Amino acid sequence: MSTYTAREDSHVFKVINLLQNYKFEWAIAGGWCRDMIQRKQPKDLDIIICNVDYISKGAMRDFEAELKALGSSREEFDASGGQELSKVIAAGDEVPIDLIFWKGKYKTIESIVSRFDTNMNQFILNKEGDIKFLGENRGVMHLIKSSRSGSMTQERFERMLVVANKLGWDLSKEVETLALEGLPKNRDNDCFGDLGVSVAP
DSSP: OOBOOOOTTSHHHHHHHHHHHTTOEEEEETHHHHHHHTTOOOSOEEEEEEOGGGSOHHHHHHHHHHHHHTTOOOEEEEOTTSSSEEEEEEEOSSSOEEEEEEOTTOOSHHHHHTTSSBGGGOEEEOTTSBEEEOSSSTTEEOBOTTTTGGGOOHHHHHHHHHHHHHHTOEEOHHHHHHHHHOOOGGGOOOOBGGGTBOOOO
């Protein structure tokens, strides 16, 4: 698919270079990738990191210190009490960046992407600079049954419908029904970020 190269003087490049130096398993995911395909200016950036059990405390401490030295580390969320996330670091200056560390049971990028709430977010940019779609039924928005899509808010759902319309994607029958009836109340919980990932357990 598309290939992306960050400017070497950009903050995004510096953060990615830092991730590469530490040999973390990472990918950029979600809306940023969709925007790049459409040649739109991305509003923010979500970087997912897997295999975190193999990251030593010392390496994580050094990584966070170097990230802070870039002048980018803004805020950290302790997500360790949740079922899926280990840590979230908010960074970035001109482009907000969220570094999302997933718990050790997620050993591949694909296993993380499978947990996203809708296939419209299952785009990634990998370490090689390739933008790929890892979902199914590209061009038809649907919710992911195996995900925590139960934590999607009504507001987020409506926002994703707008995105689907702009992309020219069709809606699955389930999504069409939910668009008319609204989400069931038990789905209406807080989510983190643009990937539809719940921080709370």
